[in-house]
Amino acid sequence: MNQNLAERVSGLLASFGESSDVKSRYLKLPGGHLPACLLYIENIVDTMSIQEHIIEPLLQKSVPEKEEFSFPFLIQEVLQVRDIEIVQDTSKVIEKLVNGATVILFEGEADVLSADTSKWMERSLSNPKGQRTVQGPDVGFTESRSGNVALIRKYIKNPTLKVDTQTYGKITNTSVTLVYLENMVDTEILSSIKKKLNEMTYDSVIGSNYITEYLTKESKSLFPLVLNSDRPDVASAEILEGRVCIVVDGTPFVLIAPAVLIQFFQSPDDYYLNSEATKYVRPLRFIFFWLSLYIPALYVAFTTFHKGLLPVNLLVGFTAQQQSVPFPTVFETLLVLSLTDAIYEGSSRLPQNLVITISLFGAIVFGQASVEAQLVQPITLVIISISFIYSSIIPIASMNYSVRILKISLILIGALLGLYGIALFTLMLLVHLCYLRSFSVPYLAPISPFTRRDLQKDVFIRKPIPEINQSIPAFHKEEQMEDQPKKENDS
Numbered sequence: 001m002n003q004n005l006a007e008r009v010s011g012l013l014a015s016f017g018e019s020s021d022v023k024s025r026y027l028k029l030p031g032g033h034l035p036a037c038l039l040y041i042e043n044i045v046d047t048m049s050i051q052e053h054i055i056e057p058l059l060q061k062s063v064p065e066k067e068e069f070s071f072p073f074l075i076q077e078v079l080q081v082r083d084i085e086i087v088q089d090t091s092k093v094i095e096k097l098v099n100g101a102t103v104i105l106f107e108g109e110a111d112v113l114s115a116d117t118s119k120w121m122e123r124s125l126s127n128p129k130g131q132r133t134v135q136g137p138d139v140g141f142t143e144s145r146s147g148n149v150a151l152i153r154k155y156i157k158n159p160t161l162k163v164d165t166q167t168y169g170k171i172t173n174t175s176v177t178l179v180y181l182e183n184m185v186d187t188e189i190l191s192s193i194k195k196k197l198n199e200m201t202y203d204s205v206i207g208s209n210y211i212t213e214y215l216t217k218e219s220k221s222l223f224p225l226v227l228n229s230d231r232p233d234v235a236s237a238e239i240l241e242g243r244v245c246i247v248v249d250g251t252p253f254v255l256i257a258p259a260v261l262i263q264f265f266q267s268p269d270d271y272y273l274n275s276e277a278t279k280y281v282r283p284l285r286f287i288f289f290w291l292s293l294y295i296p297a298l299y300v301a302f303t304t305f306h307k308g309l310l311p312v313n314l315l316v317g318f319t320a321q322q323q324s325v326p327f328p329t330v331f332e333t334l335l336v337l338s339l340t341d342a343i344y345e346g347s348s349r350l351p352q353n354l355v356i357t358i359s360l361f362g363a364i365v366f367g368q369a370s371v372e373a374q375l376v377q378p379i380t381l382v383i384i385s386i387s388f389i390y391s392s393i394i395p396i397a398s399m400n401y402s403v404r405i406l407k408i409s410l411i412l413i414g415a416l417l418g419l420y421g422i423a424l425f426t427l428m429l430l431v432h433l434c435y436l437r438s439f440s441v442p443y444l445a446p447i448s449p450f451t452r453r454d455l456q457k458d459v460f461i462r463k464p465i466p467e468i469n470q471s472i473p474a475f476h477k478e479e480q481m482e483d484q485p486k487k488e489n490d491s
Helices: 004-013 045-059 071-077 090-098 145-155 187-198 206-217 231-238 261-265 281-304 312-323 327-351 354-372 376-389 397-435 452-456 463-471 478-483
Strands: 022-028 033-042 082-086 103-108 110-116 160-170 174-181 226-228 243-249 254-257
Touching: 004 033, 004 090, 004 103, 022 045, 033 045, 033 090, 045 071, 045 103, 071 110, 071 281, 071 312, 082 090, 090 103, 090 110, 103 281, 145 160, 145 174, 145 231, 145 243, 160 187, 174 187, 174 231, 187 206, 187 243, 206 243, 206 254, 226 231, 231 243, 231 254, 261 281, 261 397, 281 376, 312 376, 327 354, 327 376, 327 397, 354 376, 376 397, 452 463
Parallel strands: none
Antiparallel strands: 022 033, 033 103, 082 110, 103 110, 160 174, 174 243, 226 254, 243 254
16 A cells, blocks of 8 residues: 555545544455555445445456556546546535545546546425325425436436536535426526525525525515426426526425416316316415405404494494403404414424324314403404315415515504504505515416406416416516517407
8 A cells, every 4th residue: 555545535535524433444456456445434335336346346446557547548448337437526425425426536546537426315205294185296395306307207208308407505515406497497597596605605505495585585475486396396386487497406396486476376186187177276376365364453453543433233242342341352362363373383393293183172172262361352263263164275385475474464453453454464465475576477467467368367367278288488577578569468
């Protein structure tokens, strides 16, 4: 063993702080007796592959004398690994090691061979948790970036499907992949996403939300501007519409951009069930969305400022209940609302065997006990329960979080200013939604700016799939709409 080789190996080991899982294996090759050393990180490599496809071929194959030694000979005739690369930079060697490669150093050779022997611990495919369906595929993404890309390729078997992978995070070196159809994607949107990602200077990227917050950091909106999904069929369908799918290693949720409001009310069941049977389901989602927002606020506003606008029988019932409760209506409304939110948070994070217990305790014990103790009006429980049930039909969880914040804001404004405050808040909300852009695409498109063709296709009512498939995907940006002739806007 030559000291020069040992020094290079020691330098690489020192880069990992002499970590115990970084293994080295010295070899004396036959033929020219050229010393070599293998370096790899255990637990993230396939040790059987290293033994059978690297070590044994090196020891069995007669390597030429040092004067005739060449890396092409090793790559083409000796090593039996699918992905082999010649690496020169030390930092690149370290990057290869942490990504599961085995590097081979040779005495007297400045360059290093890197062989892909990665074998990460991955869970098997399971059901999607974010968007469950009655019919359709029941396979969800996993934490494996390459596996998730493979699931997308299973749906889109087309050579124009492009996969662009880069690493982000100075410490974590997380792999992030952009998946899109080259002949359908909007090049301006794609360039914008790539530019923002290249400007990202995070030290660590653990999950997809790190990417989401950076891409939308200019916006302070409560509404999500990037769609996330754990369903390969949903991601593939969005790619077929010209969008960009962002797959982050280590998370089972992919990002889809740009995103508009209508996407958060679309469920996979809309496309797996007959269109005649489901054509009225999506309008109900919109109606229930707005009802879940405004029912608690209207209840507080009417019982606080506008009692004279209520029917007499309803007013008598409200007044009789309110007389026995020591707290103002707005306080008990927020109290019950906070309890339902706490139950929702607990049921989504606690162990499965405790979910039913917590839900039953909160819904039955607290509800009945608080009414009997005259802490809460029965009508308040009914109002909040209706609002909670209506909001639960929103298919995308990220929109549900926005509803909860807006609901509290509307209740407080209704308690302070009554119906006038609610009307003013509604106006501000509509202005905000019209102002929002997701990668230059209006958030309310195709409602505003209005495009009749897209509005009739797949917004409030889904048209039959053959009609949807015949349309060419396009993003109607506000600047483009202004430049087009007026009658083209109505086409």
